[in-house]
Amino acid sequence: MNKIALIQLSIAMAIFGSIGLFSRLTGLPAIELIFVRSICATLFLLAVWLLTRTYKKETWDKRELLMITLCGVSNLFNWIFLFKAFEVISITVAISLYHIGPILMLVVGAMIYREKLSRGIMIAMFACFVGTIFIMGTDVFTAETPNWQGISYGLLAAVFYASTMLLGTTFHKTSVYMTTLIQMFTAVVLLAPFIKYDSYQHLTNTQWFYALLTGVVHTGIVYLLLYSSIRNLTPTVVSFMVFIDPAVAILLDIIIIGFLPSSLQIIGILAIFFGLFYAIRPQKKVLIPPAK
Template sequence: MSFTQRQQGAITLASGGLLMGTMGIFVEEARLGALTLVFFRCLFGFLALAAYCGWKGFFSRAQFTRRTTALALIAGVLMVTQWVGFFDAIHRTSIAVATVVFHVQPFWVVLIGAALFHERLGADRLGWIATAFAGLVLASGIAAGDNLHGHTSYLVGIGEALAGSVLYASVTLIAKGLGNLRPHLLALVQCAVGVVCLPFIAPLTAQHIAPMQWFWLIGMGVLHTGLSYVLIYGALPKLTTPIIAVLLFVYPLTAIAVDALVYGRALSVPQLAGMALIVVASLGVNLGWPLFSMLRPRARRHAE
């Protein structure tokens, strides 16, 4: 049986999402602080991506102008900061909650893009965005008081995941201005920023890291930064926007399943309903589904 290019792209993107969905296990099992986790993710991710880019012949002076280098470095600072916040959010909340909250980032892209480029959002898109943030309130557990019990740590974790989603949205908008710079090289720069900058922020030592912890750290770099990015970036050009919009949710859905099956931390019914609202709203925004506009013809007919 031969696969078409679109089928290959769909399988590849879904595989990348499934792989990313297991990253929370590596974060939990490594049992290290967020700064240390991100440093070693960047280190091993840089080595994996550098080997791949070298093998594919991606390195060339034409890829890096003064402007693209500056933008890539800014994106790197934002991305590394987002990784630190996201990993700490997993420690404070759970894999599922942190991942679901983080996945409102497409809506920040729309809102920030509208603010910067003076784009008109329209009632439908604003309606879907409002739906997504209603889903966020449910999914986070704040509305029902799930897991809170007066602990500020959980709320801090929610805030970190939400702030991370804003930072990732900013990186997405910067990436759109990088022209023909390959996304693999952008990811490589991001890892390089983490390797260079993080030791200045917090002292890092490898003396007290056990052999099994090294397995999880290397896995985060090679699998969740090297292989997963290669799979995802390689698949995107082969797929249409609707297929991409649907398959991007393989990642959070896998993370929810992993948290429930491995750690017994299943989301409550309201949280699952919130996740469903975020998924539907994301598809509505990306695919241009009508929300209010489909009600207008009916209202007009009734008025007549």
């Protein structure tokens, strides 16, 4: 287990946990917000790539560059469907649906990499998912008229999230800076023809601040940490670590704001940390007796 990678991914997931709130504070439609995020992240990552002189050590592999671009397209659809879900259903329900993604990643990743899934791993993943639903509250269960459009957006976001993360674990030659830069620039190019540019004319300074913040912090920095970490962790561990963001979000509410969670939410937090602990715990080494 790479502890540094584990810490990086934990920080990335914790920051990402607040993206739903910040997206609404920008006052921008989904596509226009993603466009701003992509531009900010592209400029930020380009500056870091140049300042760190990583370009001098860059390894250019055509096949990997193509896969990175495809991963960027998958990530773009992940964003589009997630933010569209935020627009039409509650953040809590959207995030709950989004966390089907790690389960898909776990199953597909096990098939691709022939990684055996024990009964304990499956139980731990189920505990994390149920814990997330408990943390989000009873909104998931009590909607009188389900918004199937929003639910579809959330599920599609989960599918593209899983494919993005699985592709991201295969990049090893290209630097983390260039990997993320290519993906962000791909999003800028693909979105440019579809943007309603007049959406930006009426934004207040505060809304611009939140939009730029999501671009630099929630996109540039988070994706640097993300792609730096997942190439050094197994798909199983990455699948579990995604569940950090809902747990951290409510823990911050408890510590900073003084929020008192319900008994159901406390059970949800404990369930998530049980699953995480099981997934990242040190494995016992099997001692092979010497041949006689």
